[in-house]
Amino acid sequence: MESVIFLEVTDRKGNPLYRYRLDTFPATIGRSYRNTVILADRYVSPEHAVIVRDELGALWVEDRSSDNGLFRDNDRVQRVALGAGTRFRVGHTTFQVCTPDQVVEPVLREAESSQGGLNRLGSRSGALLAFALAVIVLMADLYLKSYNRVSTLQLLIQSLGIMSVFLVWACAWALFNRLVAQRFAFLPHLALASVAVIALLLLQPATEYLEFFFAPLRVLNWVETVAKAFFIAALLYGHLAIVGVVTQRRRWLIAGVTSAVIFGLVELNQYADNGWYDPAAERPAQLKPMGMGMLPTVDMDTFLRDAKKLKASVDSLAEK
Amino acid sequence: MTHLRWRSLLYAAVILNGAPVRPLGAQDPASSATPAIFRRYSDHVSKIQVSENASGAKSELGSGFFVSDDGLVITNYHVISKLVLNPDRYHAELFDTRGTTRAVTVVAIDVVHDLAVLRTEPHGDGFFNLIPVSTEQGTRLYSLGHPHDLGLSIVEGTYNGLLQHTLYQKIHFTGSLNPGMSGGPTIDDRGEVVGVNVSTAGNQLSFLVPVDRAMLLLRQAQNPDYSIPDNFLAVVAKQLLAYQDVYLATLLADSGETTVLGHYRLPTNPASFFNCWADADRNDDSPYEVVDHQCSTDDYVFISGEHSSGVVEFEHRLLSSKELNRFRFFSLFSDQFRMGGSLGPGDDEDVTPYRCESRPVNQHGLTMKVLFCVRRYRKMTGLYDAVVKAAVLGERDAGLLTTLNLSGVSFENAEMMARRYLGSITWNP
Numbered sequence: 001m002e003s004v005i006f007l008e009v010t011d012r013k014g015n016p017l018y019r020y021r022l023d024t025f026p027a028t029i030g031r032s033y034r035n036t037v038i039l040a041d042r043y044v045s046p047e048h049a050v051i052v053r054d055e056l057g058a059l060w061v062e063d064r065s066s067d068n069g070l071f072r073d074n075d076r077v078q079r080v081a082l083g084a085g086t087r088f089r090v091g092h093t094t095f096q097v098c099t100p101d102q103v104v105e106p107v108l109r110e111a112e113s114s115q116g117g118l119n120r121l122g123s124r125s126g127a128l129l130a131f132a133l134a135v136i137v138l139m140a141d142l143y144l145k146s147y148n149r150v151s152t153l154q155l156l157i158q159s160l161g162i163m164s165v166f167l168v169w170a171c172a173w174a175l176f177n178r179l180v181a182q183r184f185a186f187l188p189h190l191a192l193a194s195v196a197v198i199a200l201l202l203l204q205p206a207t208e209y210l211e212f213f214f215a216p217l218r219v220l221n222w223v224e225t226v227a228k229a230f231f232i233a234a235l236l237y238g239h240l241a242i243v244g245v246v247t248q249r250r251r252w253l254i255a256g257v258t259s260a261v262i263f264g265l266v267e268l269n270q271y272a273d274n275g276w277y278d279p280a281a282e283r284p285a286q287l288k289p290m291g292m293g294m295l296p297t298v299d300m301d302t303f304l305r306d307a308k309k310l311k312a313s314v315d316s317l318a319e320k
Numbered sequence: 321m322t323h324l325r326w327r328s329l330l331y332a333a334v335i336l337n338g339a340p341v342r343p344l345g346a347q348d349p350a351s352s353a354t355p356a357i358f359r360r361y362s363d364h365v366s367k368i369q370v371s372e373n374a375s376g377a378k379s380e381l382g383s384g385f386f387v388s389d390d391g392l393v394i395t396n397y398h399v400i401s402k403l404v405l406n407p408d409r410y411h412a413e414l415f416d417t418r419g420t421t422r423a424v425t426v427v428a429i430d431v432v433h434d435l436a437v438l439r440t441e442p443h444g445d446g447f448f449n450l451i452p453v454s455t456e457q458g459t460r461l462y463s464l465g466h467p468h469d470l471g472l473s474i475v476e477g478t479y480n481g482l483l484q485h486t487l488y489q490k491i492h493f494t495g496s497l498n499p500g501m502s503g504g505p506t507i508d509d510r511g512e513v514v515g516v517n518v519s520t521a522g523n524q525l526s527f528l529v530p531v532d533r534a535m536l537l538l539r540q541a542q543n544p545d546y547s548i549p550d551n552f553l554a555v556v557a558k559q560l561l562a563y564q565d566v567y568l569a570t571l572l573a574d575s576g577e578t579t580v581l582g583h584y585r586l587p588t589n590p591a592s593f594f595n596c597w598a599d600a601d602r603n604d605d606s607p608y609e610v611v612d613h614q615c616s617t618d619d620y621v622f623i624s625g626e627h628s629s630g631v632v633e634f635e636h637r638l639l640s641s642k643e644l645n646r647f648r649f650f651s652l653f654s655d656q657f658r659m660g661g662s663l664g665p666g667d668d669e670d671v672t673p674y675r676c677e678s679r680p681v682n683q684h685g686l687t688m689k690v691l692f693c694v695r696r697y698r699k700m701t702g703l704y705d706a707v708v709k710a711a712v713l714g715e716r717d718a719g720l721l722t723t724l725n726l727s728g729v730s731f732e733n734a735e736m737m738a739r740r741y742l743g744s745i746t747w748n749p
Contacts, residue, residue, distance in 0.1 A: 147644055147652035149607055287654045287689065289646035292713050297682040300742060304735050307677040307692045311731045314696040314704065317672035 005059065005082065006098040007037060014096070025053045029061075029090060043068050043091030051082065061088055127187035130194035134166075135159050141201050166193040177243045188242045196235045203231075211286040213295065225263055233259035353509050357462050358474045361511055364446045365464045365472060365504055367415040368395050368424065368438070370402050379410065383465035383504035383517070384438060386447035387538055393438040394534050395503030396518055397429050398622045400436050404429060404552045405624055405699070414440050417472060427548055428541040431556050432563045432621055432630070433488060433533045434518050436503075437541040448505060450535045453512045455479045463495055463526075465504025465517055475501070479514065483527070485618045487567050487593040490527045491515045497526035557700035560621065560629055564729045567593070567617075571632065572740040581611055581638040584712065584720050585748040587741065593617055594632075608641035608652060621728065627670040629703070629728030634741065640718035653719040657689070657711045671695045671705060681710075684746050688712045692738055694731065706734035710742055720745075 004023045008016040020037050027036035032046035039048075045066035052060055059082040063070040071089040072080045080088045086097040138159035143150065170193050174186035207224055214220055236255035240246060246254070298306075370380035382399030386392070393414065403410045404426060412424045424438040455461075456479070463475040477495015493506060497520045504517045506528050515528025540546055549555050571590045579588040579598075589596045596615040616633035623629055639656060641649050676693040688710045697703040705727045712720040724741045726734055 144647045145651045147608060147641075147648050147655075149605070287650050287657055287711055287713065287719070289650040289716055292687055295680040295687060295713075297680040297687055300681055300683050300739060303677070303679050303681045303690060303692070304739060306679070307735070307738075310675045310677055310692070310694050311704075313675045314672050314694055317675070318696040318698045318701075 004100055006100075008096045008098055009039075010087075010094050010096050012094075016096070019098075022051065025051055025059065027051045028064075030064075030066075039091070039093050041091040041093045044093060045091075048090050058082075066090070124187060127191035127194070130191045130198075131163070134194040134197040135163055137198050137201050138162060141204070163194075163197070166190070166197060169193050173239050173243070180245050181243055185242050189239060192235070192238045192242065196231075196238075200231065203227075208286050209288060209291070212288040213291070225267060229259045229263040232262065354462065354474060354476060357507070357509060357511070358464075361446070361448075361464065361505075361507065362472055362474075363417045364448055366393070366417070366445075367466045367469070367472075368393070368399055368412060368503060369415065370400055370410050370412045373409055373411060381466070381469050381500050382502040383500065384414065385464070385503075385505040385513070386445045387437075387450055387534075388447055388542070389442060391440045391442040391445075392427065392538065392541065393424065393440060394505075394516060394538065395436050395438060396516065396529075397431050397434045397436045398518075399503045400426060400438065401622065401624050404436075404556065407552070412438070414438070416443065416445060418443075425548075426552060428537055428546070429552060429555060429559075430533065430537045431559045431623065433529050433537075434622055435516060435529060435534055435537050437537055448507070448511070448513045450513055450531055450538060452532055452535070453508065453514055455508065455514055457481050459508060461493060461495070461506050461508055461514055463493070463497060463501065463504060463506040463517055465497070465501025467498035467500045469500055473501075477506075477524070477526070482530075483618075485593050485595055487591075487617065487619060489530050489533075490518070490619075491530055493526045493528050494524050495526055496520075496524055553699055556623065557697070557703055560623075560700070560703055560728050561730060563621065563630060564733060567591075567630075567632075568729065568733050568737060572737065572744060576744065578744070579613060579636075580748050581613060581636055582640060582718050582720065583715070583748055584636075584638070585746045586613070586636050586720075586722065587634070587744040588613060588615055590615070593619070607643035608639060608649070611638040611640075612636070623728075624670070627666040631725070631727045634724040635722065637721040638718065639721065642717065644717070646716040649717055649719075653711065653721075656721055657709070666697075666705070669698065671697055674705075674707070680713075681742070683742055686712055686745065686747055687714055688742070688745075690742065694734060697728070702730055703728050704731050704734055705729075706738070708738040708741060710745075712745065 004021065007020040007022060009018045009020075010016050022036065024036075028047065028050045029035055029037045029039065029044075030046050030048040031039055031041065031044045035047070045064070045068065047064050048066040048068075049061050049070055050064055052062060054060060060079050061070065061082055062079040063077075068091050069076045070080065071077065072087070080086065082097045084097060084099040084102055088095055135156070139152075139155040142155050142158055167190065170186060170190035173189040174184040177183060177185045177189065207227075210220060210223075233252075233255040236258055237251050240251040240254060241248075365383060365385045368382045368384045369378050371378045380399060380402055382395055384393040384395035384399070387394050397404070400412055403412050412426075414422045414424045416422070420443065422440045422443065424440045426436060427439045428437040429435070459479040461477050461479050463477060465473065465475075467473050467475075475495050475497065477493050480492040480494050483490045483492050491506075491514065493515070497517050501517045502519075505513045506515050506517060507513050513531045513534070515530050516534055518527050518529050520526040572587055576587055577589045578585050580586070594615050595618055596613065598611070598613045600612070601610040613636040614633065615635075617631055619630070620628045621630035637656065639649075639653060641652070644652065672695045674693040674695045676691055678689065678691040681688055681690045691707070691709040693707040693709075694704045697705075706725075706729060708724040708726075710722050712722070722741075722745065724737065726737055729737070
């Protein structure tokens with residue numbers, strides 16, 4: 001047995017909270033200030049236990065007639081032989097024994113702690129570039145959506161206004177980041193939010209064209225919802241990856257479940273709110289200046305024949 | 321046009337407190353015949369009150385007049401509509417000039433002309449003998465009723481002929497009819513009933529149902545073979561269905577009138593009972609132009625306080641812009657095509673939500689996105705509201721939007737109208 005051991009006070013999950021280096025034996029454990037290891041645990045006696053080396057050189061922890069005793073694996077025992085990894089408990093304090101030759105996990109390099117691409121974006125210039133790009137794309141989008149005269153300044157103010165929401169979002173993530181991982185990482189969070197805005201704005205025309213061409217297809221609703229849910233999940237995953245607290249699998253799980261719950265509730269709400277209008281009524285609103293020749297049209301007879309089913313549909317609503 | 325419903329008293333009071341235009345006749349000393357007419361005929365007229373059963377609170381107030389010696393009374397359908405639609409929740413009473421109160425029951429209704437025949441126990445009341453009358457424009461008339469529940473009143477006015485632009489005849493009466501006078505008679509100085517008070521547009525502009533409609537309904541009620549229906553709701557539905565069959569039959573038929581908007585030839589003024597108007601918005605501040613053309617029936621059928629029917633309206637809107645690029649123009653086009661706004665009266669109790677079908681349709685070589693939405697009257701089988709909306713595509717800097725609203729029509733007629741309406745849109749190079 002080594003001449004030096006470390007006693008780690010661990011939390012419930014086994015993560016170390018404090019470490020004590022012990023090299024002189026006997027070493028005592030208790031609440032009084034005469035001990036080698038002083039515990040602020042009201043369930044620990046003033047002189048609770050002692051670590052001794054026997055004649056063979058082995059280390060033991062022994063109960064010193066304490067009120068609450070010494071435990072190993074939830075069994076009250078008089079003494080426990082100590083080796084690397086041994087766990088024992090006095091009062092409400094759990095100890096784990098470590099030795100100097102204990103193997104530790106390899107170092108995590110800073111670059112690997114977050115996603116590769118995001119890391120580059122997380123640099124000051126990368127994040128600012130992403131943010132600026134988001135503002136520009138947003139301005140272009142606002143310009144194309146507007147049909148009144150607008151000045152560049154108005155567009156800029158509007159898009160900055162919208163982006164301020166994402167600034168707040170990034171701040172919230174940075175605060176969370178600080179709480180759980182001791183650093184803010186504001187720029188990476190801002191960069192991620194900006195990339196998300198750009199992606200969303202670029203995806204939008206695609207969905208609008210889909211609506212323009214295939215509006216009658218109800219499955220489109222579902223495709224769109226699933227796509228949105230996936231998008232939100234990816235965003236959450238990205239933020240969690242920057243924070244870097246949980247494993248990759250967990251991140252997907254958390255992001256996926258959160259997004260599914262959000263969209264589940266939205267869908268449920270729409271289902272429950274048996275609206276004044278059919279959702280289908282909102283769909284054909286998308287009119288596009290291109291591809292009219294490729295529109296899959298039908299003649300009036302076919303259209304009205306298909307519309308006959310509406311009668312049964314509203315009749316059943318009325319009979320309810 | 322406001323129906324003379326007692327509940328709209330507050331609203332009416334606001335309008336009527338502003339100094340109304342005085343009719344020419346009001347400058348003259350009151351006709352000396354008026355007190356005599358009032359004395360002679362006031363016992364023919366009574367107050368009709370509809371009350372809620374549970375609370376006993378009065379819910380609707382109007383007037384009515386005796387038309388037979390066996391206790392038949394004529395009033396407006398809208399006075400007793402609550403009793404007709406919810407017979408379990410309401411009851412009606414009649415208050416005569418002697419101050420006695422009598423229960424009344426509904427015998428017959430004419431929803432389209434807003435008339436009803438009621439029965440009460442006879443009590444030696446005087447009554448009007450309804451006969452056809454011919455009246456000259458300018459004839460002095462006297463309207464009797466209970467305005468705002470203030471007691472029986474007599475209002476002088478003049479006969480100004482029949483209204484133009486209505487599907488069914490209505491008399492234009494220049495005189496102040498007020499809420500509560502609904503269902504009262506308007507008579508000439510010989511005591512002949514000319515019409516039944518029905519609605520007002522304020523400022524002495526009032527309307528009467530001609531007496532011959534009341535005579536028809538009375539004759540029906542007095543027919544020995546006539547039996548009082550168990551379910552008046554079904555009668556309402558049947559009358560509305562018959563009504564829409566009549567007025568839709570010739571509407572928008574092939575040879576109809578058309579107007580030109582941009583490159584499109586479009587239906588307009590489909591019948592004499594329609595009113596059409598157009599408006600162009602060419603504003604220097606706006607990078608696009610809007611030209612509107614709207615047509616609508618002037619009249620509607622009262623069903624209940626929240627629900628009415630029998631309105632056909634359509635609107636063409638041409639959007640164009642030289643300034644906007646095509647993406648921005650189509651943003652405008654899409655936004656204007658979006659469904660929304662108020663689409664006809666009726667709340668959740670009266671009508672179902674809309675259900676829609678939409679498709680790009682090719683018609684006469686025009687490509688249009690068509691939206692066809694219907695909803696049903698909950699309590700009346702066979703009656704629907706329909707909205708037909710189309711965006712005509714094909715130009716990059718101009719687009720046509722057109723909307724047809726139908727209320728209280730059969731599903732088959734809604735289909736037929738959608739076909740005729742969209743079919744009458746053609747390209748006009």
